[in-house]
Amino acid sequence: MSAILEVSDISKSYGGIQAVDGASFTLDKPGIYGLIGPNGAGKTTMFDIICGRQVPDAGKVLFHSSRVDGVEPYKLARQGLARTFQECRVLPEETCLDNVLFAAQSKRMTSEMLQVFTRNTKHRRDAEVEARRLLRLINLEKYADQPASDLSYGQRRLLEIVSCFMSKPRILLLDEPASGINPTLLNTLRDFLVELYEETKIVFLIVEHNMEFIMSLASTIIVMHQGKVLMQGAPEQVQADESVIDAYLG
Numbered sequence: 159m160s161a162i163l164e165v166s167d168i169s170k171s172y173g174g175i176q177a178v179d180g181a182s183f184t185l186d187k188p189g190i191y192g193l194i195g196p197n198g199a200g201k202t203t204m205f206d207i208i209c210g211r212q213v214p215d216a217g218k219v220l221f222h223s224s225r226v227d228g229v230e231p232y233k234l235a236r237q238g239l240a241r242t243f244q245e246c247r248v249l250p251e252e253t254c255l256d257n258v259l260f261a262a263q264s265k266r267m268t269s270e271m272l273q274v275f276t277r278n279t280k281h282r283r284d285a286e287v288e289a290r291r292l293l294r295l296i297n298l299e300k301y302a303d304q305p306a307s308d309l310s311y312g313q314r315r316l317l318e319i320v321s322c323f324m325s326k327p328r329i330l331l332l333d334e335p336a337s338g339i340n341p342t343l344l345n346t347l348r349d350f351l352v353e354l355y356e357e358t359k360i361v362f363l364i365v366e367h368n369m370e371f372i373m374s375l376a377s378t379i380i381v382m383h384q385g386k387v388l389m390q391g392a393p394e395q396v397q398a399d400e401s402v403i404d405a406y407l408g
């Protein structure tokens with residue numbers, strides 16, 4: 159069986175800065191994967207390349223054996239690639255429910271989803287049922303009809319993550335989902351991701367600096383350092399690796 163995501167020899171520089179420098183890794187089966195490394199290691203740049211926001215200088219990205227580097231983000235979203243950003247992006251004046259419904263529409267505009275905001279009340283109703291189910295799973299159901307500005311920063315991040323699932327992605331990239339989230343919400347987020355993984359069995363690729371969170375969640379960790387992939391392995395292997403300890407964990 160071919161890999162789900164294959165990143166081969168990717169390089170990307172911004173002016174004189176080599177953000178990614180010949181990085182390769184393969185995600186060959188569904189699972190929760192962590193992408194870790196020090197500040198400036200190239201993790202977000204790697205996400206930007208995988209989801210089409212940046213075109214690499216060299217290398218290629220294969221998604222289910224199709225070449226996707228350089229393909230526009232909206233086309234990749236339609237192919238089932240969803241992501242969140244390092245900075246939180248919700249619409250503060252819209253209700254939490256509408257934020258989730260809007261994400262369904264904007265991230266993957268299948269004809270079915272497009273009808274969410276049209277006169278087809280059946281589709282709108284189905285989407286709303288799903289949106290409320292997801293909000294319930296992340297403990298935000300009681301805010302469904304309130305503006306997102308009523309939420310704490312951490313809750314807004316959860317709202318953004320929940321929204322990704324409306325497009326029924328085949329791969330989900332989360333950039334530092336735990337940042338700015340208090341310990342209680344962090345447990346809610348972990349439980350939510352485990353539950354949604356069990357339900358969807360897709361690839362979750364998660365950039366994270368919170369080691370306790372990512373090591374307890376992911377079954378495979380990829381470590382980046384200075385634009386390169388230092389190693390890929392099980393959390394316990396990674397945590398015991400001298401080169402990883404020197405570069406990051408130490």
Ligand SMILES: Nc1ncnc2c1ncn2[C@@H]1O[C@H](COP(=O)(O)OP(=O)(O)OP(=O)(O)O)[C@@H](O)[C@H]1O
Nearest residue numbers: 172175176177195196197198199200201202203204
């Ligand atoms: N748009 C850009 N223009 C110029 N330099 C950039 C740009 N994006 C990233 N860089 C630089 O590329 C390098 C890698 O940045 P990147 O954001 O990918 O790292 P990161 O691993 O996500 O770091 P962090 O953990 O701090 O989020 C850094 O030196 C950064 O300053």
Ligand SMILES: [Mg+2]
Nearest residue numbers: 201202203244
């Ligand atoms: Mg980053």
